[in-house]
Amino acid sequence: xxxxKKVLDTMQPYKPGKPIEETxxxxxxxxxxxxxxxxxPYGYSPKVAEWLRxxxxxxxxxxxxxxxxxxxxxxxxxxVTPEQLIIGNGSDELxxxxxxxxxxxxxxxxxxxxxxxxxxxNAKVEGASFTEIPLKDGHHDYEKFLQAIQxxxxxxxxxxxxxxxxxxxxxxxxxxxxxxxxxxxxxxxxEAYFEYIMAEDHVxxxxxxxxxxxxxxLRTFSKAYGLASIRVGYGIGHPxxxxxxxxxxxxxxxxxxxxxxxxxxxxxxxxxxKSRQLNxxxxxxxxxxxxxxxxxxxxxxxxxxxxxxxxxxxxxxxELMKRGVIVRSGNLLGTPGYMRVTIGTEQQNDQFxxxxxxxx
Ligand SMILES: *Cc1c(COP(=O)(O)O)cnc(C)c1O
Numbered sequence: 001x002x003x004x005k006k007v008l009d010t011m012q013p014y015k016p017g018k019p020i021e022e023t024x025x026x027x028x029x030x031x032x033x034x035x036x037x038x039x040x041p042y043g044y045s046p047k048v049a050e051w052l053r054x055x056x057x058x059x060x061x062x063x064x065x066x067x068x069x070x071x072x073x074x075x076x077x078x079x080v081t082p083e084q085l086i087i088g089n090g091s092d093e094l095x096x097x098x099x100x101x102x103x104x105x106x107x108x109x110x111x112x113x114x115x116x117x118x119x120x121x122n123a124k125v126e127g128a129s130f131t132e133i134p135l136k137d138g139h140h141d142y143e144k145f146l147q148a149i150q151x152x153x154x155x156x157x158x159x160x161x162x163x164x165x166x167x168x169x170x171x172x173x174x175x176x177x178x179x180x181x182x183x184x185x186x187x188x189x190x191e192a193y194f195e196y197i198m199a200e201d202h203v204x205x206x207x208x209x210x211x212x213x214x215x216x217x218l219r220t221f222s223k224a225y226g227l228a229s230i231r232v233g234y235g236i237g238h239p240x241x242x243x244x245x246x247x248x249x250x251x252x253x254x255x256x257x258x259x260x261x262x263x264x265x266x267x268x269x270x271x272x273x274k275s276r277q278l279n280x281x282x283x284x285x286x287x288x289x290x291x292x293x294x295x296x297x298x299x300x301x302x303x304x305x306x307x308x309x310x311x312x313x314x315x316x317x318x319e320l321m322k323r324g325v326i327v328r329s330g331n332l333l334g335t336p337g338y339m340r341v342t343i344g345t346e347q348q349n350d351q352f353x354x355x356x357x358x359x360x
Contacts, residue, residue: 007124017326027322033351034326035342038163038193038304040226042275042345045268048227048261055260063259065251070259073266074234078206083239086246089253091192091220091233094245096122098155098188098216098235101248103128108150111157112140114164114334116190119157128154138165138298142177149185156181159190160205161197164333164340166300171203178212186241187215192233193302195224195272198280202301206236213238223303224275225265230258279303282343289353293360296338304342306335313339316359323355 017036024032043049071082088094099122103109111119113132123130131148133141145156161168181187189205205217220233232254235245265271286305290297296308309316309330317329317339330338341352 005125005127007127011121011124015332017328018321020326023321023324023326027324029324032324032326033344033348035344035348035352036326036328036340037228038223038302038342039228040224040275040303041342041348042226042271042278044226045265045271047264047268047271051260051264058256061256063252063254063256067254067259070232070263070266073263077266078236080206080209080236081239084209084236084242086235086237086242086249087254087259088233088235088249090222090231091190091218091235092118093231093249093253094218094233094235095119095188095190096125097245097248098186099123099126099128101245102154102186106152107155108153109155109157110145110148110153112159112162115157115159116163116192119155119159135162135165138167140169140174140177142173142180145177146180149182153185155186155188157188157190159192161191161193161301163192163302164304164306164328164330164335164338165298166193166302166304166306167298168197168199168202168301171201175203175208178208178215181214183212183214185214187212188218189215190218192218192220192223194219196276196279196303197301198276199301209236209238213241216241221262221265224272224279225262226271226275227261227265230261232258232262278345279343282346282349285349285353286341286343289356293357304340306330306338306340309337309339310360313337319359320352320355323358325352325355327352 020032020034067087071085074085075082095118103126105127107128109123109128109130111132112135120130133144178187216235216237218235222228290307298306313329313331313336317327320327328340330336333340
């Protein structure tokens with residue numbers, strides 16, 4: 001018997017949604033839309049497409065292990081220094097780098113529930129203990145978070161906006177919480193949907209960086225930038241923290257094409273703004289639909305909504321799939337009775353509303 005970590009017996013590999021091609025085959029459909037993984041339905045910057053057509057890559061060379069050019073671009077865009085940045089193979093990899101750098105059997109971490117599952121997943125792999133604090137009326141329950149802090153608590157994970165609920169945390173309340181957390185605990189602000197936030201009272205957490213050495217902001221190219229496949233996410237924090245995490249990071253964790261594409265994407269502000277605007281417009285249609293149909297829906301500052309199903313969510317997701325629409329059942333996300341739907345293009349959303357109406 002090969003001696004794997006015991007905890008693996010209690011874990012499952014990531015369950016991906018059914019791919020489009022497989023769904024077509026299984027149900028004999030010619031057209032299937034995927035609204036299950038919060039990808040950008042408008043694709044990515046046309047400037048990226050242009051580069052992909054034109055460029056000859058030097059595939060025989062190792063990528064720049066320091067991601068120098070991409071870091072310079074991101075640093076200037078975010079008003080930080082390159083030393084404050086770490087680039088991951090998606091922010092998923094950064095979550096595991098952070099966990100691997102900090103956690104073992106003696107450590108404890110905190111997070112909300114439901115939230116992004118990778119925080120718990122990585123804590124388990126490292127043998128750390130964890131406490132999940134249930135959302136209160138859909139919001140982070142800071143009081144309970146503070147009460148749950150132990151002497152060995154080393155990371156507090158905050159997903160903002162939260163996945164799968166989609167709501168953004170009030171900035172003043174979040175800052176008050178950060179003030180209360182002991183300064184030797186790392187607070188990770190996972191902001192995968194940052195670019196979609198429209199709330200006027202939202203404060204960009206970058207403003208807090210000079211004040212708090214114990215926060216790390218995670219952002220990604222997978223969502224609003226429309227580049228989930230290139231696997232680039234980044235962390236912004238204090239240079240001392242970044243230096244530690246860089247010791248754990250595999251040196252060639254991103255490829256050269258990904259570095260270049262991410263840089264081009266950052267420089268195309270127009271595409272980002274267009275996606276953001278179209279997403280906000282389409283998001284309104286989901287609220288209207290929910291109201292008309294008498295369904296509960298969470299207020300979202302992201303490109304997805306969590307919407308009531310009025311019946312078993314797995315069953316509804318299966319029925320929607322037969323009608324060519326792939327969504328994520330809330331049963332898998334800790335929100336039974338709800339499904340998570342990525343906000344698509346106008347036409348994709350029409351198809352979703354039509355299919356859902358037939359099933360209500
Ligand atoms: C999608 C998502 C991620 C992972 O993004 P990648 O950069 O593609 O790894 C991280 N956190 C949250 C909350 C997400 O929804």
